[in-house]
Structures are given as structure tokens and as C-alpha cells.
Amino acid sequence: MLLVVVQLAASSLLPALRYERSAALEGEAWRLVTGHLVHADLGHLSWNLLGVFIVWGLFARDYSERQWLVILVASTVSTSLGFLFLEPGLEWYVGFSGVLHGCMAAGLVAWLRAGRDPLTWIVTGLFVAKLAWEHAVGALPFTAGSISLPVVHEAHTYGAVGGLVAGLVLSRRTPARPASL
Secondary structure: OOOHHHHHHHHHHHHHOOOOHHHHHHOOOOOHHHHOOOOOOOOHHHHHHHHHHHHHHHHHHOOOOOHHHHHHHHHHHHHHHHHHHHHHOOEEEEHHHHHHHHHHHHHHHHHHHHOOOOOOOOOOOOHHHHHHHHHHOOOOHHOOOOOOOOHHHHHHHHHHHHHHHHHHOOOHHHHOOOOOO
């Protein structure tokens, strides 16, 4: 709901909320967070909401609410720091996909830790293959052709790294949950 509310309420504020490298480096640190909450248009938001529903449906029960908050923060921070330190040519960014990929990675950590069936390994392999494809070839054609701005696939990787780290740290602190799919 937060993504929808922000999009509807703040669409005119998009330039002030999106991640902009120069503005963030000049002290507008909120952009490191708000850039993940705003979207270019409703089509872009729709793709991210579809991803949220899929990730929620698959992994919601694998972590507590507090643990999901840790995963969201880790994925946001890793994506934003990845932009700042590793993508000096990226002038601006909007969207939740980096954070979403972090949630997916953390969810897969929980599944792998629970010793799920071979489907877990297939889904994990497809996720890794998607990230590899994006780095080797670029955005998936059906995604890139359906939104009004270029896909910043690096966000997916940086978010996935943050989610992976958060998932691994959280898995060391809590006992594995039984498979729930």
C-alpha cells in the first residue's frame, strides 16, 4: 500500500524524491530511500506491485515482520550504496525492483535453509540466471518493452546482495522453519 500511496500522493514530487546522485552527494540523503518508493508511471508501479505480490505469496511466512524490516532496510541500503559507489554514471533512479530482488534473495535463503524440494533449487537457479542474463545481455525483453524508462539492472544485483546478506545473517540467529509451501 505504501508504494501506491506514495505514487498517487507524490507523483508531482517525483523530481524531489527520486534518487539523484548529485543531490544525494550534496546532502539530500532522503533520496537514498525515497527513490525506491516512487515510480516513473503506473505501468512501472504495476510491475513492481506484481513482484511484491509474488514475493509475498512465496516467502511471507519465512521471516517475522521484524526480520522483513531488516531485509527491506538491507536491500535498500545495499542498492543505494551500490549506486553511490559503483555507478558514478547513474544520474537518477526510481523504483522498488532493487529492494524487491533483495526480498527474493532473502526468501530463497530461507527456502534453501529449510531443505526444500528440488523446486527450490530450480527457482534459485532461475533467479541467478536472470541476474546473470541482465549483466550479460541487458534487461529481459518483455520487461524493458513494457515500461517507459530504461531498466537499471544493477539495482537488481545490489538489492539481491543486500537481501542475501540479510537472509544469511538472520538464518544464523533463528532456527530453520519447516517448509511451508
